[in-house]
Amino acid sequence: MQVSFTSAEVAVLVQSKASRGATTETIRGLASLARAEPGDLSFLGNAKYKAEVAATAASIVLLPSDYTGEPRANQLFLFVDNPSVALARLCARVEQSLWPKPAPGIHPTAHVAPGAQVAASATVGPLCVIETGAVIGDRVHLQSQVFVGRGARIGDESWLMPGVVLAAECAVGRRVRLQPGVIIGSDGFGYEFVQGRHEKVPQVGTVEIGDDVEIGANSTVDRARFSRTVVGEGTKIDNLVQVAHNVTIGRHCLLCAQVGISGSTTIGDYVVLGGQAGVSGHLTIGKGAKIGGQAGVTQDLDPGAFVNGNPAIPLQLERRLVVLTQRLPELFKRVDALEGRPA
Amino acid sequence: MQVSFTSAEVAVLVQSKASRGATTETIRGLASLARAEPGDLSFLGNAKYKAEVAATAASIVLLPSDYTGEPRANQLFLFVDNPSVALARLCARVEQSLWPKPAPGIHPTAHVAPGAQVAASATVGPLCVIETGAVIGDRVHLQSQVFVGRGARIGDESWLMPGVVLAAECAVGRRVRLQPGVIIGSDGFGYEFVQGRHEKVPQVGTVEIGDDVEIGANSTVDRARFSRTVVGEGTKIDNLVQVAHNVTIGRHCLLCAQVGISGSTTIGDYVVLGGQAGVSGHLTIGKGAKIGGQAGVTQDLDPGAFVNGNPAIPLQLERRLVVLTQRLPELFKRVDALEGRPA
Amino acid sequence: MQVSFTSAEVAVLVQSKASRGATTETIRGLASLARAEPGDLSFLGNAKYKAEVAATAASIVLLPSDYTGEPRANQLFLFVDNPSVALARLCARVEQSLWPKPAPGIHPTAHVAPGAQVAASATVGPLCVIETGAVIGDRVHLQSQVFVGRGARIGDESWLMPGVVLAAECAVGRRVRLQPGVIIGSDGFGYEFVQGRHEKVPQVGTVEIGDDVEIGANSTVDRARFSRTVVGEGTKIDNLVQVAHNVTIGRHCLLCAQVGISGSTTIGDYVVLGGQAGVSGHLTIGKGAKIGGQAGVTQDLDPGAFVNGNPAIPLQLERRLVVLTQRLPELFKRVDALEGRPA
DSSP: OOOOBOHHHHHHHTTOOEEEEOOOOOBOEEOOTTTOOTTEEEEOOSGGGGGGTTTOOOSEEEEETTOOOOOOTTOEEEEESOHHHHHHHHHHHHHHHHSOOOOOEEOTTOEEOTTOEEOTTOEEOTTOEEOTTOEEOTTOEEOSSOEEOTTOEEOTTOEEOTTOEEOTTOEEOTTOEEOTTOEEEEOOOOEEEETTEEEEOOOOOEEEEOTTOEEOTTOEEEOOSSSEEEEOTTOEEOTTOEEOTTOEEOSSOEEOTTOEEOTTOEEOTTOEEOTTOEEOTTOEEOTTOEEOTTOEEOSOBOTTOEEETTTTEEHHHHHHHHHHHHTHHHHHHHHHHHTTOOO | OOOOBOHHHHHHHTTOOEEEEOOOOOBOEEOOTTTOOTTEEEEOOSGGGGGGTTTOOOSEEEEETTOOOOOOTTOEEEEESOHHHHHHHHHHHHHHHHSOOOOSEEOTTOEEOTTOEEOTTOEEOTTOEEOTTOEEOTTOEEOSSOEEOTTOEEOTTOEEOTTOEEOTTOEEOTTOEEOTTOEEEEOOOOEEEETTEEEEOOOOOEEEEOTTOEEOTTOEEEOOSSSEEEEOTTOEEOTTOEEOTTOEEOSSOEEOTTOEEOTTOEEOTTOEEOTTOEEOTTOEEOTTOEEOTTOEEOSOBOTTOEEETTTTEEHHHHHHHHHHHHTHHHHHHHHHHHTTOOO | OOOOBOHHHHHHHTTOOEEEEOOOOOBOEEOOTTTOOTTEEEEOOSGGGGGGTTTOOOSEEEEETTOOOOOOTTOEEEEESOHHHHHHHHHHHHHHHHSOOOOSEEOTTOEEOTTOEEOTTOEEOTTOEEOTTOEEOTTOEEOSSOEEOTTOEEOTTOEEOTTOEEOTTOEEOTTOEEOTTOEEEEOOOOEEEETTEEEEOOOOOEEEEOTTOEEOTTOEEEOOSSSEEEEOTTOEEOTTOEEOTTOEEOSSOEEOTTOEEOTTOEEOTTOEEOTTOEEOTTOEEOTTOEEOTTOEEOSOBOTTOEEETTTTEEHHHHHHHHHHHHTHHHHHHHHHHHTTOOO
16 A cells, blocks of 8 residues: 555544544554554454454554444544445545546557547557447546457446457446456357257347446456347456356346356346356346355246255255255164164 | 348348248347347247247247247248258348458558468458467458467468467467457466475477367467367357366367366267366266266266266266255155154 | 487486386377377376376386386386476476577567566567556566556566466566466455445455466456455466455465455465365365365365365265265165155
């Protein structure tokens, strides 16, 4: 961290409601409770770590209002509604210092084809390629070595990091962040089996990414066979996730790392998928459903369903079956005994 | 879609054998039955959606010969042998309009090392790098920001999309499509454990990709320790798939997204792997075997085997075990009763 | 292979202790026992292939000291302590010929920002981007189209292959190899749910990659929320692996392809993770633990633990439960019989 804060500045930034103790240290770093040193700020974001507060060397600790312990010497407790949200406010302030807005303009090493429209307030970094007919909105940042295909569109204030590929005709909303290596608009995986060979079904649709979406490093979103693959407003996708052709993902979903969604599946708003989970094709996942890590979903899910396992079943049942399966050695012995077999 | 067709043009393109009804609309889009609007063409590719035909607003619907319903006003039914194949023909025609053949030549921003051979009919897009000794065939298209390593070879009419890396000495056949971000020829994962450290086993082999192969976005194919990693003719690989060193994949296989094949495994022709499936190393998978999504294959498979689960077992048995596992609560109660325990 | 060796040169390179037979062939290739032809060298690295030694056409075979068979005509057996290690020595020699050290210097098509420090002995290949404040050590090789962000640091003799992204402020040790498409320092996946929307928690930490680490193609390592994500010295990571924010991986670990490690988990030294395994967040995995392929780890693991399955449990128990689960049809029949039901 290359910025520093006094305790008074921190108190204002985190919207602290009460405090206990005091520190003369200037805050120059952020760290977990266990690793913090004097000069660091820390926080209690997960009750699991409550016992670590008493021993932390952090100079400032952000705590929930109901925390009852006392600070050490030269240590300040700041009480806030939600320590994680408070920390996020502080981090946002740090982020502004660390990654200042780039200056507008097109780097001389970038290749912008005739017929592309780039807003005067946009930044096109080194060695980017923008093909004809593409439209780049206000204050968009194409960081470095980005590819924007023919006729693709990028909404205002979006940030495409190094190595992102946005293929022809695909559209990205406003304030979208695409992490490095994201591919939007690769061909969907569609073939017809004709006379012993897989004949390609041309994929002539597009991809539409809503406002405020974030997509993680090296994730892939395929273009539709025809019509559109859709990622809804506010949805957040982690690294190495696969979204197949003609999928529709609702608004404000969370897809953890290495999730895979098969073709033509529709996912409602506020759905959460744990890491490495997979969803079969042509399914409908209801609003607010929760899918556990590594789960394999093979059937439609009702709104609010919470499933786990492969094939995925309701969490309560899955937990019970895991326990009973671990008791199989005992059950076999009990059946042996009922049959009069020796132990 | 930026092209349009009259109903007569469509009938010829899809090789229609019979029709019912008529439309005055010009076709300007393709859409699913449920989403189609007047001016769209749709199709019944999966019997699951049969009930949607009667309600679709599509102006033209491609149907199998045995479909018995009647079209609405200003709606044309075209009967074909296989609606999906018929649609693919139409899409191929659209694709030609959408992605016209690029003009041959080397973009001034590309870097082509002395000693590389590039066919006069090939297209080398902006910011590509071609190292010495590489050989680029006729009508090859390196779209943008592609890397072709020393001594690598690319067969006629292949298309490498933005950000593809083809490492040194690796070879790609004819009419191959590598989607954006594909890596061919990264080092295999090989180490020897010597005195508490993993010593690298240099990977000095290559990769050989057959004719008519397609590989999905951000997938990786490692170079062999020595000799070759092989992907056979006509095989199609989806996004984010891992093919380890010294693997041999047969002809006309399908590997769905996020599949992983461990080192030195041999996969026969016409094998199908569902999404997120994994195959252990040093195995032999027989011709035409089918492996379910998320399955974990730990043993050789006979030709034509159909397996599921982890460890993967024959599908019929796996289905039965899933059902019986879900009946474990009942079985425990029955054994309780046999033992005279209260319910 | 573009180099050749006489049998005497091979004997010295592999540190052979004894021999049997002789060959007049010059060695021009390396191949497996089954595929080798005259002029090839092969080896017995895995006892599974012992029966193939008698039939191999290889001109030289590297064998363990206790192998008792006789060579064919014009065939040389060389006995060594560890045939795989011996082969690695030979391959290292081949690698030096195949991938000679590049000449130092900055390619004219690279973009190096003012304020970046590049050692005079480093090689910066075509179309690389190095941002201000970055520090590139001695004999570092940035191969082609690499991105090095603001303030990032790369230790001596590291090799970043085509398309690698090393984001701002992240640090890579000495002798590190990053395969093509690796992303270091993408944002961690962190949001707070506020008023129906996922608000981004800025990720202002960094990534620290230790000496002698290798990371496979298209793998991703996220920057910490604050503080550091760490990959320890000598650890080797395969392709398409996800390492989340604030993870600490120890020294000399092996992470096979498509593994995923969730946020804030700590992994001890010498841990091995099989392909497609996943580890939940905020866990501690003890030194030397082994985690099977596709396993899902949801709890802390003791040092030396060996687990499998999802949820992961000790291997012995997991193997037993798999066997008993496959005997469920029999168990149901036995309980039917005890209850007096007809078969």
